[in-house]
Amino acid sequence: MNIRIATLEDIKEIKRLLDKLNESSVELLPNFFKISKVKNKEVLKIIEDRNSDFVLAIEDEKVIGVGEIYFKETKDEPVLVKNTYVYIQNLIVDERFRNKGVGKELIDGIKNWGLKRNAKHFRLSVIPSNYSAIGFYENEGFEAFMHSMEMKVSDEEFSEEYKQKTLKEMRKVFKGFPLQIDHTLNVLGYAEKIMDGENIKTEDREFISIVAILHDIGIIEAKRKHGSSDAPYQEREGKIIAEEILKEIGYDPKAIDRVCYIVGNHHTYSKIDGIDFQILWEADLLENLKTRDALNDKEKLKGVIDKNFKTKTGKGMAYREYLQHK
Structure with a gap:
């Protein structure tokens, strides 16, 4: 793999990946982003401007990753410290090459680009629900330094207070x-x-999110106590830790019982007894299929998907992600 700066010959491939990123952004924030195709002149302007560039990851002469970057300088004002930094507007890796270190190589290339311009910081913005991206950037050394906030003027009020508290506790356990x-x-x-x-009801979304955050919470303790992360040990320790966390943050006792039931059986297909459990099962399998031998056998993979996925959305995601390019 090679990391280099884009040229005019790369415009078509840059547009292809940026359009894919736009589609993903719309999925995550449909009330903020809308589908829009990147224009040649927009890419050309970035390439030709001395304070912006595209850093590319190249494999077999094909563009497999793009970083859109800008060199910026804060003005010397009474309330601002004058500074120079690189702003990462967009970063995307072709889905066929993810989890292979391409993102890290792109970040290293962006760092080199910025250091040559004496940049003191590297900044970016992330959609709050894009958890995998947040985790990646944190692993690369990025830290939150400012939060953008929004208030919706609506009759419907919904807080994700317990979800955020659970995320914080999960990170402590998995430090x-x-x-x-x-x-x-x-x-x-x-x-x-x-x-x-x-179309899960607003009042049920936080609960299912908490289940997803805590589903594997017992894996470290299972390895420590039993020398194994096999399902029975992980489920046994997981429900104990989940209960401790949820009691500590003051979560609804009735809801705690349900979370512990799902966490304590999340590897046991026969225990699925509701849409909350089913969504967790499908979400976990969508991630775990990336490492399954079934990926090498189209018919076997289709059978696994058809047996395990009951929601229309989950099955559609599995088909698109694992069968579309098979």
Whole structure:
């Protein structure tokens, strides 16, 4: 793999990946983003401007990753410290090459670009529900330094207070285990997409998100106590830790019982008894299929999907992600 700066010959491939990123952004924030195709002149302007560029990841002479970057300088004002930084507007890796270190190589290339211009910081913005991206950037050394907030003028009020508290506790349990955090955030992301497609009621969304955050919470303790992360041990320890966390943050006792039931049986297909459990099952499987041998056998994979996925949204996601290019 080679990392280099874009040229005019790369415009078509840059547009292809940026259009894919736009589609993903619309899925995550449909009330903010809309489908729009990138124009040649927009890409050309960025390439030709001395303070902007595209950093590309190249494999077999094909563009497999793009970083859209800008060199910026804060003005010397009474309330601002004068500074120079690189703003990462967009970063995307072709879905066929994800989880292979391409993103990290792009970040390294962006760092080199910025350091040559004496940049002191590297900044970016992330959609709050894009948990896998947040986990990736945190692993690369990025930290939150400012939050953008919005108030919706609506009759419907909904707080994700307990979801955010649960995320914080999950990170404490998995401190030192970044891959486990990444897995959890990816499962959460899948669960939220399924909830969107299935029109899950607002009042049920936080509960299912909490289930997704805590589903593997017992894996580290299972390894420590039993020397194994096999399903029975993970389920046994998971429900204990989940209960402790939820009691500590003051979650509804009746809801705690249901969370613990799902966490304590989340590897047991026969125990699925509701849409909340089913969504967790499908979200977890969407992530776990990435490492299954079934991926090498189209018919076997189709059988696994048809047996396990009951929601229309989840099954559609599985077909698109794992069968479309088979």
